[in-house]
Amino acid sequence: MSPLAQSLVAELRERPRHFGELVEAHMEAPWRDFLRAWGEVRAADVLERDDAGRYRIAASPS
Amino acid sequence: MGTGFREFLKQLEDAGELLRLPKAVDPRHLSALMAQSPQATFFQQIAGYPDWRAVGAVLSTRRRLALAMGCPEHAIAPRFEEGIRRPIEARLVERAPCQEVVWTGEDADLTRLPLPMMHVKDGGPYISGTLVVSRDPEYGRNVGSYRMMYRTPRETGIDLVSSSDMRVYYQRALDQGRPLPIAVAVGVHPFELLAASYKAPIAVDEFAIAGGLHGTPVELVRCRTVDLEVPAQAELVLEGELLPVGWTADEGPFGEFSHITGEVKWNPIFRVRAITHRRDPIFYVLQMPWENDWLAAPVIEAAGLQALRVASVEPVAIRAPVGSCCYWTLIASIRKRPGEGMNALLALLSVAEVKLAIVTDDDIDIGNPDELDWAMTFRVQADRDVLIVPGGRGKHIDPSVRAGLLGKGGLPTTAKLGIDATIPEGVPRSHYERLRYFAKDAVRLEDYR
Numbered sequence: 001m002s003p004l005a006q007s008l009v010a011e012l013r014e015r016p017r018h019f020g021e022l023v024e025a026h027m028e029a030p031w032r033d034f035l036r037a038w039g040e041v042r043a044a045d046v047l048e049r050d051d052a053g054r055y056r057i058a059a060s061p062s
Numbered sequence: 063m064g065t066g067f068r069e070f071l072k073q074l075e076d077a078g079e080l081l082r083l084p085k086a087v088d089p090r091h092l093s094a095l096m097a098q099s100p101q102a103t104f105f106q107q108i109a110g111y112p113d114w115r116a117v118g119a120v121l122s123t124r125r126r127l128a129l130a131m132g133c134p135e136h137a138i139a140p141r142f143e144e145g146i147r148r149p150i151e152a153r154l155v156e157r158a159p160c161q162e163v164v165w166t167g168e169d170a171d172l173t174r175l176p177l178p179m180m181h182v183k184d185g186g187p188y189i190s191g192t193l194v195v196s197r198d199p200e201y202g203r204n205v206g207s208y209r210m211m212y213r214t215p216r217e218t219g220i221d222l223v224s225s226s227d228m229r230v231y232y233q234r235a236l237d238q239g240r241p242l243p244i245a246v247a248v249g250v251h252p253f254e255l256l257a258a259s260y261k262a263p264i265a266v267d268e269f270a271i272a273g274g275l276h277g278t279p280v281e282l283v284r285c286r287t288v289d290l291e292v293p294a295q296a297e298l299v300l301e302g303e304l305l306p307v308g309w310t311a312d313e314g315p316f317g318e319f320s321h322i323t324g325e326v327k328w329n330p331i332f333r334v335r336a337i338t339h340r341r342d343p344i345f346y347v348l349q350m351p352w353e354n355d356w357l358a359a360p361v362i363e364a365a366g367l368q369a370l371r372v373a374s375v376e377p378v379a380i381r382a383p384v385g386s387c388c389y390w391t392l393i394a395s396i397r398k399r400p401g402e403g404m405n406a407l408l409a410l411l412s413v414a415e416v417k418l419a420i421v422t423d424d425d426i427d428i429g430n431p432d433e434l435d436w437a438m439t440f441r442v443q444a445d446r447d448v449l450i451v452p453g454g455r456g457k458h459i460d461p462s463v464r465a466g467l468l469g470k471g472g473l474p475t476t477a478k479l480g481i482d483a484t485i486p487e488g489v490p491r492s493h494y495e496r497l498r499y500f501a502k503d504a505v506r507l508e509d510y511r
Contacts, residue, residue: 020182023090030110031089035173035187039214049326053183053315 001044004029004037009046009057016054065276066295067249067346073129074102074120082106089187090179092116096349102126108345111176118178118191118347121252124384127356130252131275136429139363139380142275145253146260146364150273158283158294160247162341166287170337171215175298178347181317185326186211188316189218189300191348193247193258195290198231203291205268207258207357210246210332211313218332219313220304227264232304232330241303243288244332249297249346252357254280259357269293287336297343302334319354319387320459351387359388365413366392373409375402378424390460391418393428398484407449407480415457419480425494426483437483440494449480 001009008022019038026034041047048058074080081099086107096103096119105116121127124135133141165174177187189210197203204227210218222229228244235242247254257272269291273279282291287301313329348354362382370377376397382388392410396402403421410419422428422437442448456463456476463474485491 018183019186020179020184023179027090031176032110032173035177035212036215038186038212039173042214042217047312049185049312053185053323053326055185 001040002037004033005040005044008037008041009044012041012047012055013057016050016052016056018052018054022055065251065253065278065280067251067297067344068295070120070130070251071102071104071117071344074126077129079126079129080104080117080120087116089116089176092118092176092178092347093180093349096347104344108176111174114176114343114345116176116178116345116347119349119353120346121255121356122349122352124356124359127252127359131360136379138360139367142256142360143364143367145275145277146262146271148274149266149270150277150279152267152269152273152282152291153279154291155281155283155294158281159340160292160294160296160299161283161286161338163339163343164286165337166335170334172212172218172300172334172337173215174337176345177212178345180347180350181323183315183323184211184317185219185312185314186213188212189246189248190350191248191255191346191353193250193254193293193296194220194228195245195247195292196228196231196242197290198234201227201231201264203267203269204228204231204264205254205258207255209316211316213311213331216334218334219311219329220332221313221316221327222304222329223309223327230264235304236306236308239306241306241333243290243301243303245285245288245290245292246300246302246332247292247296247298248300249344250293250295251276254293255357256360260361285336286338297346298339299337300332300334301336301338302332305331305333307331317350318459319351319358319389321351321387322459322461324459352384355384355388358382359384362389362392362414362416366394366410366416369409369413370394370396370406373405375406375409377406379428381428386418389414390416391420392416393420393422393434395422395424395426395428396484397424400487403447403482403484404449404480407482411449411451411454411478411480415455415460415476417454417456417460417476417478419478420483421481422483423485434483438481441483441485442481443486447482447486449478449482451478451480454478 081101086109102120128135253275257268281294283294309328318324378395380394406421456474458465
């Protein structure tokens with residue numbers, strides 16, 4: 001995983017977040033880099049959603 | 063009137079309805095800037111995407127919709143009816159602007175597009191202004207509009223929860239364990255989007271409906287990697303397939319047409335196989351909720367006119383106000399005979415999920431809220447002229463139906479309210495004679511300046 005994707009995973013491990021919160025925390029990253037990193041997180045199949053629509057990291061990879 | 067997206071943008075600009083922003087804008091800021099602009103917004107530079115421009119909010123008002131349809135604002139519904147009554151078959155062309163650039167393989171990467179970040183609670187960036195084409199071996203071609211949420215450089219989610227012809231096509235493909243090829247055109251004339259919004263019978267080709275609205279055939283071109291056709295003048299086309307995974311992937315939330323954030327849904331996955339676009343492409347961002355609302359207006363208003371005629375009531379004008387998302391409320395003026403105020407209400411309340419109907423006489427300009435208030439003040443007695451019908455079909459997205467209290471798969475119902483604001487039977491029309499100013503036509507203000 002790229003450093004940015006690792007950072008996204010770490011932030012989601014800390015607490016559930018809306019996608020917009022992740023975007024806001026990384027506005028310094030070019031948008032395309034952010035989307036690629038998000039694609040890496042998606043492809044890793046580690047994401048879950050909570051009732052509020054926030055993303056979180058599954059307890060164990062599904 | 064031209065048939066392409068660019069001709070429509072020119073129409074908007076000529077009418078003073080398009081704001082050009084020359085400075086580079088981050089795709090994460092497109093929607094926020096559009097929300098501040100009183101006009102449709104054209105972004106001449108997109109930061110990080112040097113080949114792209116973007117535009118949005120092109121249908122955010124009734125005036126812009128009327129411009130697109132080439133008619134006055136009050137004539138949107140009859141104009142739509144006229145178009146759908148005379149479908150014109152699409153025409154196939156060999157070469158198309160939408161295929162000037164073709165990306166396949168690793169190049170077919172969605173991150174090369176300036177995908178916009180729209181709302182605070184969205185589950186990801188969305189492609190909102192889509193025209194999705196699919197084909198079923200038995201039913202033929204279908205065209206609809208479905209939101210698509212970015213997942214990875216090769217995949218998006220697609221909202222296929224609501225009933226639709228393409229949902230049927232996908233289910234049939236899924237039952238056979240095969241993917242459903244689709245093509246997604248972005249940046250097409252509003253008539254194509256209107257035709258896609260129209261719930262045509264399953265065997266009717268929406269491109270023929272769009273042709274009827276244009277008064278000339280829509281030009282289509284064959285896709286490069288799937289056996290489907292798309293509008294030749296489109297700005298961008300995604301080719302690929304809905305994977306046979308069923309409704310298993312998280313999608314949403316998204317800012318819905320009800321002006322409220324929706325919920326996470328479980329939906330299929332679209333995998334992109336090719337991306338084609340114009341050499342100087344314009345990325346269209348359908349600005350929620352306004353553009354989605356106004357695209358519904360002609361369809362629901364035309365359905366209202368049809369219902370009134372079936373009830374043998376003569377309609378004069380009809381409006382689906384944007385405060386009700388151009389969906390839940392219908393207001394109509396009619397040429398009334400005794401009893402027809404109530405008949406008209408019953409007819410209008412039978413349309414889709416309409417839950418508020420107001421009927422006035424033909425002397426009321428229903429496009430003027432003050433006129434409407436006046437009619438409702440002086441022509442309505444609440445114990446006689448208000449109709450409440452319980453238990454009609456509702457929509458989950460309306461919080462007042464309390465869908466959360468329903469069990470899994472439960473369908474909500476809604477109460478419906480009708481207000482007969484026509485002159486009551488037994489009250490002479492002369493009681494409603496408006497004030498007239500003495501000597502109004504004898505003097506002119508300009509002469510006294």
